[in-house]
Amino acid sequence: MSEELNRDYRVCEEIGRGRFGVVYRCYSLETGDSLAVKSVDKSLIADDSVDRQCIYNEAKVMQFISPNPNVVQIYDVYEDDSHLHIVIELCNDSDLFHRIANRVLSEPEAAGVMVPLMAAIAHCHRRGVAHRDVKPENILFDEWGRLKLADFGSAEYFREGEMMTGVVGTPYYVAPEVLSGREYSEKVDVWSAGVILYIMLAGIPPFYGDSAADIFEAVLRANLRFPPRIFHSVSPAAKDLLRRMLCKDVSRRFSAEQVLRHKWMTTT
The missing domain is CATH 1.10.510.10 (Transferase(Phosphotransferase) domain 1)
Known part of the structure; x- marks a missing residue:
């Protein structure tokens, strides 16, 4: 995990998994709020792929439209050599x-x-x-x-x-x-x-x-x-x-x- 991410959040158990990464429950060390962090493994995505564009695009769009009570809120984005970490609102009551x-x-x-x-x-x-x-x-x-x-x-x-x-x-x-x-x-x-x-x-x-x-x-x-x-x-x-x-x-x-x-x- 990113040093910056670990400085601000305590990452806990895995709660979901996708093609390019894992979603973990986490909580803010400053506020104690329960959140989620989507950690994307950049090695699984080609540099020039549509998937890479989608993943980076998602973080930018969410920052642009937040906050709204009916849109998943984004809190922080961290990037290191191997992963992109997106800290978002925790929605754990099904879809x-x-x-x-x-x-x-x-x-x-x-x-x-x-x-x-x-x-x-x-x-x-x-x-x-x-x-x-x-x-x-x-x-x-x-x-x-x-x-x-x-x-x-x-x-x-x-x-x-x-x-x-x-x-x-x-x-x-x-x-x-x-x-x-x-x-x-x-x-x-x-x-x-x-x-x-x-x-x-x-x-x-x-x-x-x-x-x-x-x-x-x-x-x-x-x-x-x-x-x-x-x-x-x-x-x-x-x-x-x-x-x-x-x-x-x-x-x-x-x-x-x-x-x-x-x-x-x-x-x-």
Whole structure:
């Protein structure tokens, strides 16, 4: 571990592991606060790789958009010859993927997720940052159950009216304009959040297939359906919001701010 890191924090047990590093529980020697430190092994990443750009980009973006109550906060970054250490807020109460696996949420339960999620996305967009990989695995909860948007490795800066390029994201959640190779806006995050809302209410994704290629084809068609067998008890307001978030025509798709003002979000 870095000498500077050990000067400021006591690193404790491992609580997670990824492709390039390990996440440990730690606490601040100054305040005693429990936090987490993501330690990335630089030897596992090629100097000119996209992965290296993502890892360094994540720390910069998180510093730029912090603090926000619904975004994982970053506290410190340390680097030595072998590792990059990123000290972040501790979110050890599962993620949304595990919370919604094999269960359908009621509309009030889904709204309890969507309101803070869209608040986090709207905050990022106001700061000129598109997350570009909004999915349940990147939506965490702290020990008090507060939602925190995480993992900004694929995030991109943008100026108002400026478009982005590059195929990033995850099957099921990626927007059709990303897959088509066209330029796209920050509204790709609204699409991804719309997919999450659909899954929470239906228990299945809106666009699916047996392989990644089949999923991408379904996303590109963007034929949004509400099977009566599944959606018979879902309110018209929820379906209206889904249509506005999962709208293939980007000019008609809601912005994050518009989603927050929608009737379903404010009254459910």
